[in-house]
Amino acid sequence: MSDRYSQIVNAPILATVARQVGLPQPVDLDRFQPGKPVISGPVLSGAAPGGTLERALKGVLDEIGAERAGAEGKAKALVFDASGIADSTELIELQRFFYPAVPRLRHNGRVVVLGTTPALAGSARAHTAQRALEGFTRSLAKEIGGKGATAQLVYVEPGAADQLDSTLRFLLSPRSAYVDGQVIRIAEGVAPAPDIDWDLPLAGRTALVTGASRGIGAAIAATLARDGAKVVGLDVPQAEADLRAVVEALGGDALPLDITADDAPDAIASRFAEGIDVVVHNAGVTRDRTIAKMPEDRWTQLMEINLSAEERVDDALLDAGLLNPNGRIVCVSSMSGIAGNSGQTNYAASKAGVIGMVESLAPTLAKRGATINAVAPGFIETQMTAAMPIGPREVGRRVSSLSQGGLPVDVAETIAWFASPATTGVNGNVVRVCGQNLLGA
Numbered sequence: 001m002s003d004r005y006s007q008i009v010n011a012p013i014l015a016t017v018a019r020q021v022g023l024p025q026p027v028d029l030d031r032f033q034p035g036k037p038v039i040s041g042p043v044l045s046g047a048a049p050g051g052t053l054e055r056a057l058k059g060v061l062d063e064i065g066a067e068r069a070g071a072e073g074k075a076k077a078l079v080f081d082a083s084g085i086a087d088s089t090e091l092i093e094l095q096r097f098f099y100p101a102v103p104r105l106r107h108n109g110r111v112v113v114l115g116t117t118p119a120l121a122g123s124a125r126a127h128t129a130q131r132a133l134e135g136f137t138r139s140l141a142k143e144i145g146g147k148g149a150t151a152q153l154v155y156v157e158p159g160a161a162d163q164l165d166s167t168l169r170f171l172l173s174p175r176s177a178y179v180d181g182q183v184i185r186i187a188e189g190v191a192p193a194p195d196i197d198w199d200l201p202l203a204g205r206t207a208l209v210t211g212a213s214r215g216i217g218a219a220i221a222a223t224l225a226r227d228g229a230k231v232v233g234l235d236v237p238q239a240e241a242d243l244r245a246v247v248e249a250l251g252g253d254a255l256p257l258d259i260t261a262d263d264a265p266d267a268i269a270s271r272f273a274e275g276i277d278v279v280v281h282n283a284g285v286t287r288d289r290t291i292a293k294m295p296e297d298r299w300t301q302l303m304e305i306n307l308s309a310e311e312r313v314d315d316a317l318l319d320a321g322l323l324n325p326n327g328r329i330v331c332v333s334s335m336s337g338i339a340g341n342s343g344q345t346n347y348a349a350s351k352a353g354v355i356g357m358v359e360s361l362a363p364t365l366a367k368r369g370a371t372i373n374a375v376a377p378g379f380i381e382t383q384m385t386a387a388m389p390i391g392p393r394e395v396g397r398r399v400s401s402l403s404q405g406g407l408p409v410d411v412a413e414t415i416a417w418f419a420s421p422a423t424t425g426v427n428g429n430v431v432r433v434c435g436q437n438l439l440g441a
Contacts, residue, residue: 003381003397003404024403027148029177030108032413034199034226039110039172041076042069044101048093050084053114056161057081060168075101077110077172082133083156085115086126094136105144110172111151113137114164117185120157130155134183141181141436145401150180150436157187163425169198170417178410180401181436189424191326191369201420203228206276208268210259211283213239215382216332218246219408220280223416225250229278232271234259259283259309260301265316275324276317278419281310281331281354286384291345299346306350311357323370330418331358331374332411335434338376351376355430362428371427373418378434379405400437 003026010025043066047054057079061068069075078101085091094113105111118130133153141151152171156164163186170176171184197203207224211217212233221231231252235243240256247254255271257264287302310331317323336344337351358374365372379385379396385405388396397405411433417423418431 024398025146026402026404027107027146029148029402029404030174031177031407031409032174036174038064038169039066039076041106042067042073043077043079043172044069044075044104045079045081046097046101047081048084048090050086051081052083052116052158053081053156053161053164056164057114057168060165063165064169064172066172069104073104074106075104075109076106077112078102078105079112079114079172081114082130083114083116085129085133086121086123088125088129088132091129091132091136094133098140102140102144105147105149107147107149108174108177109144109147109149110176111137111140111144111149112168112171113151113153115153115155117155117157137183138181138436142401145180145403145436148402150176150402152176152179152181153183155183155185157185160186160188160425163187163189163193165193166417166420166422167426170413175413175417177413178402178406178433178435179414179431180434182431184426184431185429186425187427190366190371190427191424193424194326194421196420196422197228200228201422202278202416205278205421206230206232206272207278207280207419208232208234208255208272208276209280209282210234213243213246215384216377216380216408216411217282219412220282220415221246221250221252223409223412224278224280224419225252227416227420229419234268235283259313260304264309265312268313269316269320269322272317272322275322276327277324278328278330279313279317279323280415280419281313281329283309284332284350286344286347288343288347290343294346302346303350306347307353307357310354314357314361318368323365323368325369326421326424327368327370328419329361329365329370329372330415331372332415333358333374333376333430335376335378335432335437338432358430359428366427371418371424373426373428374430375411375414375418376430376432376434377406377411378432378437380411380433381405381407396437400435402435404435406433406435
């Protein structure tokens with residue numbers, strides 16, 4: 001739905017008044033358009049002494065044809081290799097790079113800080129210094145959000161520098177427009193990274209998307225199909241007409257099925273008897289009430305859809321060996337599962353459970369040469385949020401660094417990055433798609 005507040009405070013006559021009284025003035029966010037470069041504008045990079053990722057960074061920037069920023073002028077992105085910081089006294093290198101660089105950052109700019117996984121940094125002091133990068137990056141994200149700019153921290157395990165490519169492409173591009181203030185952890189790849197057509201990274205791969213008939217699920221299906229996947233959309237039989245309209249327009253197939261049915265796991269396994277590459281667990285519902293007014297059936301129905309059915313489907317596919325090599329499972333959690341939300345004890349429990357499923361299955365899938373990750377959306381402009389009372393809806397939009405709600409495509413782009421066969425070093429991550437928002441949704 002339209003964001004009338006943004007239209008009003010950015011209108012020519014009222015913009016000056018809004019600025020003078022300190023009202024948030026959301027910036028229109030750049031989003032991905034096919035045929036456009038990964039990043040349009042100069043990239044300014046730097047490194048602390050002793051950094052280990054500068055060579056890998058240079059390789060990625062060369063591959064994407066990034067323009068390098070000079071000593072003066074604006075920059076579209078700032079990338080700093082902080083992996084060499086091994087003591088708290090060396091954190092001054094952050095100030096030395098960003099103090100003159102941040103004023104040069106353009107609207108819709110990108111900041112990426114690269115570090116070493118703290119627990120593997122080599123000493124207690126190095127661990128301390130690397131952990132400090134999280135506070136720095138999240139605070140910087142809040143400082144630059146008014147420009148529509150974002151900041152992320154990427155921890156890279158020793159020996160995993162060759163896994164940076166897919167993640168840097170995502171974070172530097174408009175695909176990550178509503179991902180902000182996040183910490184992403186990269187390990188050694190669980191499978192050899194194949195040669196990638198970056199325009200069609202999912203070509204030749206089959207993807208199952210549950211809850212695909214509308215909203216975020218429909219956006220996920222469209223984005224995966226855009227990237228080359230053969231999409232099979234699943235939703236309840238009552239939504240079959242809408243489901244077919246979505247997936248058949250993408251050249252995909254519809255699978256009308258209630259995932260909570262006793263025979264659903266076997267039916268899904270049978271449908272993908274030849275194997276499947278990407279499973280996206282998007283289906284979910286809300287059944288909001290405070291716990292004191294929560295009957296058992298209301299709790300159970302939600303938990304079955306949002307969590308238990310996902311576990312059973314995963315078991316059926318994995319037990320039968322149907323997840324293909326370098327396969328992907330991507331789950332949709334929620335900010336409610338991280339921050340909690342009044343009246344959503346059942347929903348928050350289910351979405352926190354999804355995070356637990358990702359954490360517990362990541363080592364198992366790594367042994368199979370596959371990955372599992374999750375997105376945690378914040379306030380996304382959907383039919384559900386459009387039905388909220390105006391007060392909570394406006395709060396949901398404004399209490400973020402970007403001062404606006406996200407779009408379903410923002411969730412879909414993050415899932416497409418997880419789903420890429422090139423993203424082999426990202427496993428067990430939960431990435432918020434929330435504009436750096438801490439309101440459960």
